[in-house]
Amino acid sequence: MIAAVLSLTLLGLALGWVLGLAARYLRVENNPLHEEIQQLLPGVNCGQCGYPGCGGAAEALAASKAPVTLCPPGGPTLVRALAAKLGVAVDRASNSGPPLLAQVNEATCIGCAHCGGRCPTDAIIGAPKQIHGVIQDACIGCGLCVEVCPTECLQLRPVTPVLKNWHWPKPTLSFGV
Amino acid sequence: MKLFDFWGGVHPAGQKHLSAEQAIQVLPMPSRLHVPLQQHTGRPAVPAVKVGQTVRKGQLLGREQGGVSASVHAPTSGMIVAIGDFTAPHVSGLPLPTITLESDGEDHWLEREPPSDPFALEPEDVAARIGEAGIVGMGGANFPAAVKLSKARQAKVHTLAVNGAECEPYMTCDDRLMRERAEHIVDGIRLMLHALQAPNAVIAIEDNKPEAVASMKAACQPERHIRVVVVPSRYPAGSAKQLIQILTGLETPAGGRGTDTGVLVHNVGTAYAVHRALRQAHPLISRIITVTGGAVARPQNLEAPIGALVEDLLAFCGGAMEATSRLLMGGPMMGQPLPGTRVPIVKGTNGILALTAAEARLEATPSPCIRCGRCVEACPMGLMPLEMSKRARHDDLDGAEAFGLIDCISCGSCAYVCPSHIPLVQYFEYARGALEARQRAEQKVKETRRLLEQHQARLARVERAKAEAAARRQAEKRQAKAKVGAAA
Numbered sequence: 136m137i138a139a140v141l142s143l144t145l146l147g148l149a150l151g152w153v154l155g156l157a158a159r160y161l162r163v164e165n166n167p168l169h170e171e172i173q174q175l176l177p178g179v180n181c182g183q184c185g186y187p188g189c190g191g192a193a194e195a196l197a198a199s200k201a202p203v204t205l206c207p208p209g210g211p212t213l214v215r216a217l218a219a220k221l222g223v224a225v226d227r228a229s230n231s232g233p234p235l236l237a238q239v240n241e242a243t244c245i246g247c248a249h250c251g252g253r254c255p256t257d258a259i260i261g262a263p264k265q266i267h268g269v270i271q272d273a274c275i276g277c278g279l280c281v282e283v284c285p286t287e288c289l290q291l292r293p294v295t296p297v298l299k300n301w302h303w304p305k306p307t308l309s310f311g312v
Numbered sequence: 313m314k315l316f317d318f319w320g321g322v323h324p325a326g327q328k329h330l331s332a333e334q335a336i337q338v339l340p341m342p343s344r345l346h347v348p349l350q351q352h353t354g355r356p357a358v359p360a361v362k363v364g365q366t367v368r369k370g371q372l373l374g375r376e377q378g379g380v381s382a383s384v385h386a387p388t389s390g391m392i393v394a395i396g397d398f399t400a401p402h403v404s405g406l407p408l409p410t411i412t413l414e415s416d417g418e419d420h421w422l423e424r425e426p427p428s429d430p431f432a433l434e435p436e437d438v439a440a441r442i443g444e445a446g447i448v449g450m451g452g453a454n455f456p457a458a459v460k461l462s463k464a465r466q467a468k469v470h471t472l473a474v475n476g477a478e479c480e481p482y483m484t485c486d487d488r489l490m491r492e493r494a495e496h497i498v499d500g501i502r503l504m505l506h507a508l509q510a511p512n513a514v515i516a517i518e519d520n521k522p523e524a525v526a527s528m529k530a531a532c533q534p535e536r537h538i539r540v541v542v543v544p545s546r547y548p549a550g551s552a553k554q555l556i557q558i559l560t561g562l563e564t565p566a567g568g569r570g571t572d573t574g575v576l577v578h579n580v581g582t583a584y585a586v587h588r589a590l591r592q593a594h595p596l597i598s599r600i601i602t603v604t605g606g607a608v609a610r611p612q613n614l615e616a617p618i619g620a621l622v623e624d625l626l627a628f629c630g631g632a633m634e635a636t637s638r639l640l641m642g643g644p645m646m647g648q649p650l651p652g653t654r655v656p657i658v659k660g661t662n663g664i665l666a667l668t669a670a671e672a673r674l675e676a677t678p679s680p681c682i683r684c685g686r687c688v689e690a691c692p693m694g695l696m697p698l699e700m701s702k703r704a705r706h707d708d709l710d711g712a713e714a715f716g717l718i719d720c721i722s723c724g725s726c727a728y729v730c731p732s733h734i735p736l737v738q739y740f741e742y743a744r745g746a747l748e749a750r751q752r753a754e755q756k757v758k759e760t761r762r763l764l765e766q767h768q769a770r771l772a773r774v775e776r777a778k779a780e781a782a783a784r785r786q787a788e789k790r791q792a793k794a795k796v797g798a799a800a
Contacts, residue, residue, distance in 0.1 A: 177760050206761065212753045252545070256763035257770070260529050275760050300752070301404045302745020306735045 168197040168220075175216050177208045181277030194223065208275035210234060216293035236274045237250035237281065241266050243288035250280035250289055313514075313541055316561035317681055318554045321470040321546040326520060331604045331611040332484045336492055336617045339628055341415050345385050345619030346398050348408045349375055351658040352448040353455045354380030365392050365458045368422035369782065370595050373411050375441070383446040384661075385496055385595040386413055389619035391661040401622070401641050403650030409417040412575040413619065414696045424593035431506055435465060438590065446596045446659075448592060451475055451550070451579035452642065454660040457586070461507045464576040472513040474501055476528065476580040477543060477550030479518060480643025483663045484572045485600040486580050488613045490517065490524035493584060494531035500583030501538055503590050508576065513538040515580070518545040525564055547554040548646060552577040554692050566719050579661075596659055609635040609664035616657055622664055623653035627746035638667040644671075645724040676733040687726035687736060693719050697726035697736050704743035709750065712743045720744075 147191070173193040180188035184205040184261050186195055195201035196217065203217040203225065216227045228247040246264040251257075261267030271294070324605035349357035357374030361367060365366055367386045393414045397407035427433055427441075459740030474497075478486040483540045490497060496673055501513050505692040515532070517525050519542050529540045543549050543558050562573040570577055581599065588594040597618055609630025622641075625631045632639070632653075641661055642649035657664070669675070687697035695716040703711035720740050727736040 142563055177757065178764055179760070209757065210753045211750065212757050255767055256760055257767050258763075272756075273759070273763055275756075296404075296406060298400055298406045298408055300400060300406065300749065301402075302749065303403075303738050305739040305742045306678075306738045307705075308734075 158304050166194075166197050167191050171220065172196050175209075175213060175220065176206060177213070177275065177307055178196070179208060179275065179277055181208060181255065181275075181279050183207050185279060202213065207234070234277045234294060236271055236294050237269045237278070238292045239267050239269055240288040240290070243286045245286055247285060247289075249283040249285070253279045253283055255279065313539065313559075315541070315543060315558055318549075318557040320690045320725060321548060321554070323545075324547055324726050324728060326545075327482045327604075328484050328487070328520065330482065330606075331602050331613055332487055332646070334484075334488070334612045335601055336488050336613045336615050339617070339620060339625060340393050341388050341419060341577060341617065342620045342624045343415055343416070344393075344621075344750075345387050345390075345413045346410050346412045346413065346615060346621065346656040347387065347413065347619040348398070348400060348656060348658060349374045349384060350408055351384065351618070351660065352382040352453065353453065354382070354459075355435055356409065357381065357384050359395050359409075361392050361395075361411065363392050363395055366390065367413065367415075368420050369598060370422040370424060370593075373413070376446075380459050382448050383444065385446055387597040387619055388413070388415045389418050390415040399651060399655050400446060401648075401650060401655040401661065402650045405653065410656070424594040426504070426591055430590040431698055433573050435507050435509050436462070438503060439465075442507065442586055442589055444702055445594070447585045447589060448596070448659050448662065450578060450581035450585060450599060450662070451552075451577075452646070452657075452660055452662060453552075457578070457582055458537065460576070460578075461504065464529050464571050465508050466511075467571045468570050469508060469510050469576045470503065470512065471559075471573055471575045472505055472510055472575045473507060473555055473575050474513060474515040474583055475550055475555055475577050476515055476517040476581055477554070477555060478521070479545070479547045479614055479664075480545075480645055480647075481604050482604050482665055484604070485602045485613055485642045485662050487521050487524050488602075489584060489600050490519075490521070490580055491527045494527040496587045496796055497528070497583045498531045498535065498538060499591065500585070500587035502535065503586050504578060504583060504800050510576070511537060514559055516539045516543050516549075516559060517541070518543055520545045520551060547725065548721070551692065551721055551723060553721065558610075566716070571686035575738070597658075599659060599661070600659060601625065602663040604663065605632075605636075605640075605666040606668040606671045607633045609633060612658070613763060618659055619656045620705075621653065622650060622655055623656060625657065625664055626653060626666070632666040636666040637666045637671040637674055638665075639665045640665040640667065645728065646722060673733075678730045678734050681732055681734060684731060686729045686731065688728045690725040691719060692725060695720060697740075700743070701734060701736050701739040704739040709743055709747050712740075713747065717743055717747070737793070 149299055153286050168181040172259055173189055176189040176193060178189050184192045204214050206213055213262055244266045248263040251259045258270045276291055278291055283289060344598055355377040357376055360372045360375045369386055372383055373384045373386050376383045391414050394412040398410035399405055400408040439461045447457040449455045451455055476486050476490050490507045505513055525542055532538045534539055548554055552570045556570050556573050556575045557563055560575060564570050565572055585596050598615055601614050601616050603614060603625050612629050614625060639650045641650050642663055647665055682696055684751045691697055700712045700715045700717055722737055724737050
């Protein structure tokens with residue numbers, strides 16, 4: 136009994152020491168930029184960028200393999216922050232269209248409640264077998280809910296303009312900029 | 313009284329003769345009124361009536377939400393036929409939540425009881441009654457008057473400047489009001505002074521309105537602490553910050569408020585509305601509006617109910633002629649283009665302006681900036697419009713902000729003098745809007761982070777609750793087993 140306890144304890148200690156040494160001397164150097172970029176990203180892991188989650192996207196950004204405009208939920212704020220961090224110029228043309236947010240078509244919603252569980256920001260409200268709704272202020276347009284909707288009643292649509300958010304467009308002059 | 317000068321400014325053609333001699337006429341009550349729930353800065357009012365309900369004149373239609381907000385009232389008696397979206401009097405043509413009232417033609421007032429002596433009321437109560445009446449700043453800023461008065465009293469304002477300058481060309485509504493209802497305005501000023509607990513008031517009127525000056529002077533005769541001051545006509549002398557500078561020589565600090573100088577500015581129309589609210593318990597349900605411009609058959613000054621359509625007003629003035637090339641709400645310098653004539657007038661509407669092509673200077677096509685600097689000379693805020701517009705054009709919003717974009721009062725003096733006809737103000741409005749949109753986006757990213765954290769915390773909580781429930785069930789099972797064992 137004592138021999139077994141002792142041998143296992145010693146074995147544990149010895150292996151632990153070896154692991155400790157390995158962690159110290161065989162450590163893989165992480166790119167610190169990767170960490171910093173991940174801090175900037177929204178962290179919802181929606182996958183709209185085509186990379187496996189925000190970690191993957193951060194890696195690709197750190198390696199300059201992805202454009203800074205890759206993240207739709209992050210919006211123009213993130214684009215500016217990433218451009219500043221990576222020291223690149225923002226290509227305005229690649230900034231695609233107006234932001235899209237999820238909206239429920241009440242006529243076809245069956246209240247299956249699949250969407251609510253996937254929403255990373257808890258923007259979808261509604262109990263099972265009741266019509267669901269999206270809180271527009273909380274939705275980031277990641278589209279995770281759209282994938283699981285069995286009746287396609289959830290869709291990403293451009294935000295309807297409201298007076299509060301309207302502002303004058305830039306004047307278009309014939310002599311250019 | 314010694315007057316001071318302000319930097320810049322312009323002298324646009326007054327054009328006030330078109331409507332200045334027309335006495336105020338009451339617009340016949342239209343059959344339908346569209347009262348928007350947001351006619352003020354701040355939070356919109358909440359509907360206090362239901363569709364199908366009959367209301368009396370002066371009854372509450374929308375209740376203020378507290379904080380910076382203002383109530384709206386029924387401009388006549390009748391039935392509520394709709395509560396929903398209606399085109400706002402705004403260039404975008406976007407809708408606002410609006411209460412539609414069908415007049416019954418009776419114009420029955422709600423039973424109301426004005427205080428027997430408003431001066432016996434506490435200052436807060438006076439401000440509260442002004443708030444209940446839904447009064448907002450009627451010079452164009454639309455800021456709830458009660459909030460402004462209370463804040464100014466806390467800031468220990470020593471002078472109330474009553475703005476009768478009316479520096480916008482074409483506009484004559486304040487002029488007519490001062491000529492015809494001077495005593496009521498002075499009474500309103502006394503009430504506002506009581507609410508403010510301030511000793512003095514100064515009524516500033518531009519020297520192009522001698523009749524209004526005479527009438528106000530006569531009304532002020534018994535009051536020694538209320539003085540009429542004639543200020544030289546120069547646009548924008550009627551802008552709050554410039555008016556304070558004319559009267560005191562003090563400049564409002566950048567990013568600050570006018571009350572930082574110890575002076576509070578209120579429009580003469582607001583003073584009149586205060587008089588009505590406290591002496592007759594009339595909420596703000598009508599106002600004086602100048603309908604003018606070269607394309608209007610008979611320019612006039614109308615007392616119109618809030619919620620009347622622009623087309624109703626134009627029809628009463630003989631209709632706008634075919635030649636209308638630009639329809640504005642407000643004056644030619646700061647007025648906003650309207651999306652059509654089927655939009656309601658609101659508490660802050662001082663004029664409807666239908667301009668012909670010649671008046672609107674539509675033939676002027678913009679050309680590149682020649683950096684002559686005339687806009688810098690004209691800017692009453694001491695800014696450099698040419699530098700700001702250049703940055704706005706290149707979407708350098710931070711650069712434009714650094715050049716004082718936020719301090720711009722959008723008076724239009726720079727665009728007025730620009731020999732290249734560059735739409736400078738539109739550049740500034742664009743840049744300001746884009747800046748706000750950027751701030752909203754930043755706020756949203758912050759909010760997303762918070763929601764994400766809460767989402768994860770919620771998942772962890774659910775997980776923990778599940779584990780606890782499972783543990784409890786097991787414990788119960790064990791207990792039951794032990795009991796069975798003991799019984800056996």
